Amino acid sequence: MGTVALQEHAPDPALAAAAGVIGPNALIQVAAALKDSHGPAEAAAVFARAGLSRFLDQPPETMVDERFVTALHATLRARLGVAEARAVADDAGVRTAGYLLAHRIPSAAQRVLGVLPPVLAARMLMGSIGAHAWTFAGGGAFTYRADRPVVFSVEGCPLCRDAHAAPGAVLCDYYAGTFRHLFRTLVTPRARVAQTACQAAGAAACTFTITW
Numbered sequence: 001m002g003t004v005a006l007q008e009h010a011p012d013p014a015l016a017a018a019a020g021v022i023g024p025n026a027l028i029q030v031a032a033a034l035k036d037s038h039g040p041a042e043a044a045a046v047f048a049r050a051g052l053s054r055f056l057d058q059p060p061e062t063m064v065d066e067r068f069v070t071a072l073h074a075t076l077r078a079r080l081g082v083a084e085a086r087a088v089a090d091d092a093g094v095r096t097a098g099y100l101l102a103h104r105i106p107s108a109a110q111r112v113l114g115v116l117p118p119v120l121a122a123r124m125l126m127g128s129i130g131a132h133a134w135t136f137a138g139g140g141a142f143t144y145r146a147d148r149p150v151v152f153s154v155e156g157c158p159l160c161r162d163a164h165a166a167p168g169a170v171l172c173d174y175y176a177g178t179f180r181h182l183f184r185t186l187v188t189p190r191a192r193v194a195q196t197a198c199q200a201a202g203a204a205a206c207t208f209t210i211t212w
């Protein structure tokens, strides 16, 4: 049984992690979600305030500096408020998963996952995601336990870096949306993703639980 190939844009994972870069969907899909929910003018204003206008005019085709992703999420929260920023980030995550399903996860692998019991499909999917964590975690450290429930963490999370949230609050819906859509499509439609801890609220890592 093969592994699920999730290909992204930079060839060298070690180099990518060292440089702190992230796949371009982290910017592109936030732009798309923001345009749909708040209109092109607000999207332009957010990207301008974050110093990222050039990426709105010309979507990036290669890995981007993770500091741009951090700045974009901080600006989203500052302009829209936390609740709306979280909704936009979640939608951007869903769109990123849609991109991966359409372009990066081969249909043969998707069929294999579709016939496996959910626990085994989850294990296989998490193995592949773990191997490609450098495409979304930047300089952060991704760890996971592919059991039931699935638990994963990003230590040094680029989404909420330098942010401060109330105790118990969470901010990292971009990951939650991405994993939820991938799991509902490839593992079980009953999958639910909850962020249980966030560095912005003082946790050691941003942690998520996937149940079904």
Ligand SMILES: [Zn+2]
Residues within 6 Å of the ligand: 157, 159, 160, 170, 171, 172, 197, 198, 199, 200, 206
């Ligand atoms: Zn977080």
